[in-house]
Amino acid sequence: xxxxxxxxxxxxxxxxxxxxxxxxxxxxAAEEPRYETSxxxxxxxxxxxxxxxxLGSALNGTHLLVRPESSKPNAETTDVYLAPDExxxxxxxxFAKGNKLQVKGSxxxxxxxxxxxxxxxxxxxxTVYLRDDHGVPYWKKS
Numbered sequence: 001x002x003x004x005x006x007x008x009x010x011x012x013x014x015x016x017x018x019x020x021x022x023x024x025x026x027x028x029a030a031e032e033p034r035y036e037t038s039x040x041x042x043x044x045x046x047x048x049x050x051x052x053x054x055l056g057s058a059l060n061g062t063h064l065l066v067r068p069e070s071s072k073p074n075a076e077t078t079d080v081y082l083a084p085d086e087x088x089x090x091x092x093x094x095f096a097k098g099n100k101l102q103v104k105g106s107x108x109x110x111x112x113x114x115x116x117x118x119x120x121x122x123x124x125x126x127t128v129y130l131r132d133d134h135g136v137p138y139w140k141k142s
Contacts, residue, residue, distance in 0.1 A: 040104070
């Protein structure tokens with residue numbers, strides 16, 4: 001009887017360990033910031049730089065480093081997260097250093113820095129819709 005109990009514990013131990021250790025997918029989801037409707041902004045900015053964050057990161061895809069339109073070219077920048085590259089390619093809209101655009105989104109603190117989770121971005125006459133009014137990303141909707 002004692003042998004059967006020990007064998008059962010040994011056989012089930014890997015299952016308990018697997019359940020106790022979170023998967024990398026749940027870690028990435030936990031790292032992703034929340035959109036806060038209470039901190040919505042609507043600003044005109046100039047792009048200082050465009051960067052792409054690779055897959056596997058919580059906020060993979062296109063980020064714009066922007067500064068307020070009225071500031072000097074060497075002013076402090078804010079990171080604006082748009083969306084994964086796969087979602088953005090369908091719009092055929094490209095962003096470049098020096099572009100002036102309107103950004104609507106949620107300005108939050110993430111990993112110790114200011115970050116805007118963009119809901120809508122307007123470049124010239126093109127508007128790219130990224131999230132709904134509650135901040136739910138369109139690329140995550142089925």
